[in-house]
Amino acid sequence: MSVRPQYLTADERRAATVQAVVDLAAERNPSDITTTAIAQRMGLTQGALFRHFPTKEAILLAVMSWVTERLLARVDKAAEGAASPVAVLEAVFMTHVDFVTEHPGVPRIIFGELQRPGETPPKQMVQSLIRCYGERLRRQIEAGKALGELDAGLDVDAAATLFIGTIQGLVMQSLLAGDVARIRRDAPGVFAIYRRGIGSIQ
Numbered sequence: 001m002s003v004r005p006q007y008l009t010a011d012e013r014r015a016a017t018v019q020a021v022v023d024l025a026a027e028r029n030p031s032d033i034t035t036t037a038i039a040q041r042m043g044l045t046q047g048a049l050f051r052h053f054p055t056k057e058a059i060l061l062a063v064m065s066w067v068t069e070r071l072l073a074r075v076d077k078a079a080e081g082a083a084s085p086v087a088v089l090e091a092v093f094m095t096h097v098d099f100v101t102e103h104p105g106v107p108r109i110i111f112g113e114l115q116r117p118g119e120t121p122p123k124q125m126v127q128s129l130i131r132c133y134g135e136r137l138r139r140q141i142e143a144g145k146a147l148g149e150l151d152a153g154l155d156v157d158a159a160a161t162l163f164i165g166t167i168q169g170l171v172m173q174s175l176l177a178g179d180v181a182r183i184r185r186d187a188p189g190v191f192a193i194y195r196r197g198i199g200s201i202q
Contacts (some may be wrong), residue, residue, distance in 0.1 A: 013052050016042055017059060018066045027106030030112040035059070057122060058124050064125040067106055071099055072132060079136070085144035086199075089163070090139070090191055096167055096189040098099070098193050106172045106179045134160045141198070166194055 010015060020041040026032045035056050039049045053059045078095040082088040101105055113123045120146060144150035149200040150159075174182045 006185075010052060014062060015066075017049065017052065018063050020107070022065050022066075022103055022105045025108045026103070027105075030109045035187070040097060057120065060109075060122040062126060063109060064122050064129070065102075065195070067110070068125060068129045069102065071096070071106075071129070072186070074099055075133070075136060079140070084149060085140045085147060086138045086149045086195065089144070090195070092137070092140075093163070093167065093191045093194075094187060097183050098171065100167070100171055101180055101184050104174075107168075108175070116186065133164065137163050144198075148200055151200050154198055162197075166190060 017038060018037050021033060024030075024037060024041060035046055038059065039046045042049070046108045052144060053062065074095050075092050078091040079088045082091045110126050110129075113120070116123055138156050141150060141154065141156045141159050145152055145154055145156070170183045170186055173186070174180050
């Protein structure tokens with residue numbers, strides 16, 4: 001039997017709020033998600049919601065913190081089991097794709113935050129996530145070059161940018177098609193093309 005909302009601890013309530021926002025973002029434009037909609041999804045009053053988050057921006061900040069922690073943890077775990085830098089890149093690519101497929105609201109939230117004017121705390125956290133993610137990619141690309149798996153003349157920054165941009169492209173195509181499962185179907189073939197593009201020249 002599920003726990004009734006009023007019996008959740010403060011931490012559980014905050015976690016449930018984050019999950020509600022992620023779920024709502026999969027159904028509608030994130031910019032249209034109001035605190036009223038969040039409270040209704042959780043079966044709460046707005047007053048109860050604001051006891052845990054003083055503003056909507058505080059909720060978005062918690063959402064981005066959740067995304068950052070979960071995505072980077074999964075990426076790091078995927079990298080641990082890979083046998084080579086290129087295998088790490090493939091594992092990270094597929095893990096990221098799986099994360100997006102499981103949480104389709106996440107990329108919509110991220111895209112929405114990056115389009116907001118000014119340097120809001122949630123937007124800064126998105127930028128920090130991209131930097132941390134990029135650093136992980138650059139380390140593996142450098143290692144691949146050192147081992148001869150990747151082209152010795154490869155532009156590391158450009159390769160990392162293309163990696164992230166390729167996933168973003170898959171996400172945009174799936175959103176346009178209204179088919180989240182398309183990301184997972186297309187990912188292996190798309191990564192294979194990326195892999196050939198950065199591979200060592202024999």
